[in-house]
Amino acid sequence: MTTLSNTDTTALQQIGSLKMCFYGAGSMAEAMVRGLLDRGLTEPEQVSMMNRQNVDRLAELSTRYGVHTSAEDEAKAAMLREADIIFLAMKPKDAADAISQVRELFHPGQLIISIIAGMTIKTLETLIGKPMPIVRTMPNTSSTIGLGATGVSFSSSVSADQRALAELMFQSVGLTAVVEEPKLDVVTGLSGSGPAYVYYLMEAMIAAGAELGLTQEAARELTIQTVLGAAHMVKATGENPAELRRKVTSPNGTTQAAIEKLDANNFSGSVISAIARATERAAEMGAEIERKATS
Incomplete structure (x- = not known):
């Protein structure tokens, strides 16, 4: 050895x-x-x-x-x-x-x-x-x-x-x-569970496309490429996602109308609350595991 x-x-x-x-x-x-x-x-x-x-x-x-x-x-x-x-x-x-x-x-x-x-x-x-x-x-x-x-x-x-x-x-x-180890609960809430949040968004985007007349296949492929492209843009440009969002949000345009609808439903706040709850649940699960392991 x-x-x-x-x-x-x-x-x-x-x-x-x-x-x-x-x-x-x-x-x-x-x-x-x-x-x-x-x-x-x-x-x-x-x-x-x-x-x-x-x-x-x-x-x-x-x-x-x-x-x-x-x-x-x-x-x-x-x-x-x-x-x-x-x-x-x-x-x-x-x-x-x-x-x-x-x-x-x-x-x-x-x-x-x-x-x-x-x-x-x-x-x-x-x-x-x-x-x-x-x-x-x-x-x-x-x-x-x-x-x-x-x-x-x-x-x-x-x-x-x-x-x-x-x-x-x-x-x-x-x-x-x-x-630092206590922050691993935040990592769990943000990136550990994070893929599921993105999949959930993609589910909704695909459903919207299909409900509005696209084929399921077209809605799926367009959604996948849109999410992939957006992630690559953030990484390739190094720009803040908020700045990239502003660049594609023309005054009184379609994107602004959509963002206003999301804001009306507290989209950002809901995401933050979801990650905070996942972080909290990670800590709860850790405490449960510790109790069982040391009892």
Whole structure:
């Protein structure tokens, strides 16, 4: 096993020599594996994936990516014990039990990266029961196509090299924002749940187009291209979305009429309230997970 270095060796030079184990084999774990392999940051033989009992899923991932998988307890224990980086990617409801069952296999030479929604670093430290460097992340589902947005927080024992490694890995599936851990609830409300808000808007736009006479297919394609183009405009120009909106809102024109209707229904306020509620709910879920994990 390779020990994580605390020297000035760059993350890019280091990462290819490290063994990674994913405990949890869902869509987010797969997105990470695909991103790491597609960017050439590691090779399939350096990656292992495991879950509790879904053998068919493991076989699918092994065939698709060439990574090591196993449903056998002894092999799974070896994967965890020999890993340099362990990704905890199980479902929140299963996480406490799963971690408690394997924590004796963890040791301080490893880096723990959590993709478990709502589980705090403090709760993880309690469950693991020994000092470990822990990275807590909040990715979103767009990571599955390499366009994710991930909030990242670090425990106090994570070294500079380990921080660089974590950021590099999540940059393989999108962009990262390093935040203080309490702000991860805001990241959850904004970008973690954010794709759903955009999909909801798109649903309404498609429905409007169809109700006003377009075919369902035409309404869908026009909506997709409009949202895609708008996002690219913001990124390509670097301009504030409010300024871009003003540029396409001619006085007394169609866009102004539409914006006035949205304002009359408190569109902006509703979005802000929705994100605030999602942020609040993230904190509630974290508290629930902590109570169950430490009771």
